[in-house]
Amino acid sequence: MNPTDARNSTSSTARTSTANGPTSPSWLAVALPTAGLVALAALVAAGTFSGAFTSFANFADPGVLVRWGMPVATVVTELALAVTVGSLALAACVLPRGPLVDRALGVAGVSAGLWTLAALVQLVLRFSWSTYLPLDAQGFGPALMEYVSTISVGRTYLGIVIVAAVTAAVALLVRGPVGALCTIALPLAALGMQSSTGHAAGASSHDLAVSALFLHLGGAALWIGGLAAIGLVGIRHATTSDVIRRYSEIAGWCFAAVAVSGLVSAWIRIGSLDGLATDYGLLLVVKVVLLIVLGGLGWLHRSTVVARLTAGTATRNAAIGLFWRLAAVEVGVMGAVSGVAVALGSTAPPVPDEPIADPTPAELVTGHPLPPEPTVLRWLTEFQWDLLLAFACAAAVLVYVRWTLRLRQRGDAWPLGRTVSWCLGMVVLFWATSGGAAAYGHVLFSAHMVQHMVLAMVVPLFLVLAAPVTLLMRAVPARKDGSRGPREWVLVLVHSTVGRFMANPVVAAVLFAGGMIVFYFTPLFEFAMTTYVGHVWMVAHFTLVGYLFANALIGIDPGPARPSYPLRLVLLFATMAFHAFFGVTLMSGTALLLPDWFGLMGREWGPSAIEDQQKGGGVAWGIGELPTLLLAVGVAFSWARSDAREAKRTDRKAERDGDAELEAYNEMLAQKADQAVRRGESGRA
Structure with a gap:
């Protein structure tokens, strides 16, 4: 190769390197073993x-x-x-x-x-x-x-x-x-x-x-x-x-x-x-x-x-x-x-990382001291922080607000009420997992049932009304290279066979109501109370199932083929009846659920463990009524709005075609009447 060709080859290689950039992470490849x-x-x-x-x-x-x-x-x-x-x-x-x-x-x-x-x-x-x-x-x-x-x-x-x-x-x-x-x-x-x-x-x-x-x-x-x-x-x-x-x-x-x-x-x-x-x-x-x-x-x-x-x-x-x-x-x-x-x-910390020398029964069972006797104020001021879930709530608020600001920056509107609903839902979720419901839910079955009802029936109402999936579809651009970001994964889940099956209104109702029996009368209850992985699973399960059920009834987000409004009310009142049955079963029961947990707290205040469990049955029956009533109101409101939209659509169509549909209907009635008269005259003849 002559010097000119060599220079041209070198120049070409340099241009290719500059044009294409680094084609392999050689710096990082050397750094990985060095990092070890x-x-x-x-x-x-x-x-x-x-x-x-x-x-x-x-x-x-x-x-x-x-x-x-x-x-x-x-x-x-x-x-x-x-x-x-x-x-x-x-x-x-x-x-x-x-x-x-x-x-x-x-x-x-x-x-x-x-x-x-x-x-x-x-x-x-x-x-x-x-x-x-x-x-x-x-x-x-x-x-x-x-x-x-x-x-x-x-x-x-x-x-x-x-x-x-x-x-x-x-x-x-x-x-x-x-x-x-x-x-x-x-x-x-x-x-x-x-x-x-x-x-x-x-x-x-x-x-x-x-x-x-x-x-x-x-x-x-x-x-x-x-x-x-x-x-x-x-x-x-x-x-x-x-x-x-x-x-x-x-x-x-x-x-x-x-x-x-x-x-x-x-x-x-x-x-x-x-x-x-x-x-x-x-x-x-x-x-x-x-x-x-x-x-x-x-x-x-x-x-x-x-x-x-x-x-x-x-x-x-x-x-x-x-x-x-x-x-x-x-x-x-x-x-x-x-x-x-x-x-x-491996180094000893200033605060000894050892079990407490003289633990109370509650500390032996739950790992934390027994909270004071609950009052209305303490339900709002007592905290038992779950940092993972608290961080998730804060991140969810930040991401949602960021998406709404992204829409506004490009000139698109997003209802303020939906943003407020999402933020309220995250605040309630934070309270249920780190506030009074969490602090007392570890030691009182009735308080645990409050936590359950809030996660399954209150938080989902706020989330459904916030329409997060709709916001995601509008605020996050689609990827063009075949990778899957949040938008793509949500679409996959919504349109997948499993997603459609789980979101089916009947299936969602069965999961929402029947899941309580499976959870409380199987080892899942103990798994959720005694392990952190089980606790996180419980929170995610209750909230997701509640969201699927509420979205099937009053949802704005894309989802399953929703049934007619009368059938929605039937599903809603069926779940209400099941909650009542479950609550009555607990209220009349004499066998303590998870006795090695709730029965060994050493509480000197409040009712006995079995009396508190019976009280929890009343919570499952009573607290579930108000969210159910709100859902019923939401279904009725959606039904009325649907009828109003259909009436407006019919009126606009009549204005465009001169009420041709009504004219055709009247003409059909006249023809039927004329046919009846002719048949009568023929019969007399």
Whole structure:
């Protein structure tokens, strides 16, 4: 090749590189293994500083392999779990359908396999760590088997290993966004199980700590794993701009979730500002500083990268290149955060993370002190915070208001009443899950029934009248590359066979009414009361079923083929009768539901447990009447409006065609009368 050809080839390559931008995330590909090394280095430095992994002075030492191997296995476990969650989230909500989705599912399967192995090693080392038994101690194997079969913590960690293995198999078998969305429920359930082990049962603020840890772990996994998965999947330039925009939006929410939950968790464990002077407090400060650095990098993404993606080709390619460089640094900082976080979790906090020395019966059963005797004022002022659900309510209000502002900016109107209805619904949902209904719902069956009725009958009324699906369809643009965002997923659910079946008015009525029997007279009730995952499922189930039923009767949003108005009233009054039957059954019953829970509270105020359960039956019967009456009024109002619209339509049609329909009808009557007269005359003849 002559010098001219060489120069032309070089120039062509440069132009191609400039025109096409970075075609592979080489910066990030180098940064991913580096992040693992940074995480281990941060773990070693933080653990050495706090002494968390040094020999145990007052106890038998399980050995240096256990002391340092357990935190290393924890780091690997959490990073592999994060990549699994991030890859599945990308496949479900970010990447266009096709090879990239399949590649993301493959990454999820491999990372879930690594997660399984690391979690299994972590389980063995954690058992040795907590019992001070060396790995080669006599009887170690039988003791480990007893730990995973009879001890709740051991069973939880074994359950996480099983979930990880199932996730690996499912991720490699499924295809497409639907498979990814269904699969991501598995690692999220594992995060819920892990969060229940992060704060000792019976310790102070147990419930708040569990919900905060679940939000923290979920946000961090999606944030870290999403960015790592982008590099591992190998996004091509043709889709890089869209992927960056979508991931940036997700990362912003994850940052907010991690920051809020981290602040709450930190305050629970340090107790006061004096706790910042301890080893735990200093490591916490380091973690906060690293989190602020990550927030700054995210801000650079939003202000310099995302803002330039809509510009010309050269500017856009430069922005994409900047993204990969910033992402490489961000992944490294994330690795450091992970290492410090594991060391922090192994360091004794200023507020002991141990069960209360002399717990009350209520603290033994529920994990929190017995609230004072309820009054009207205390129903409004007592709180038992569920940080995950409170964060979800605040996010829902913010997103809804943002969508309405988006419509107004482009000149479209959106009724203010719908916005007010949505905000009121979220306020009521917050009160039901973090306010007086939640505080007393854990100790009184009657209060739990109030919570149930509010979630199933009051909150859905506000949500249905707010028409969130209609707003989503109008405010969120459709994607053109085959990926599925919120708009696409809602449309898929609404028009799917399962969605149409669940939203069918008769099916919704059966779920709404019959679900109470299935819930309260099966182990589901105990699952919801004794586990955080079950509690979140209960809230989601009650609210969703109530929404489906209310939407079938008075909904504005697109949904099933709604029945005639008389049939709607029949369905409504049938469910009212069923609620009355259920309430009467409880009011007359003498067998206590969940006696190991409600019967062991040690209350010195209020009625006995069985009397309170009978009172709860009256709540199910009485409180359900008012929302049902409002639904009936709504159906009647919709019926009247429908008749009025039909009358107006008929009047307009008559004005256009000179009342031709009435003329035709009169002519038909005249013809029939004339035929009758002729038949009569013929008969007389």
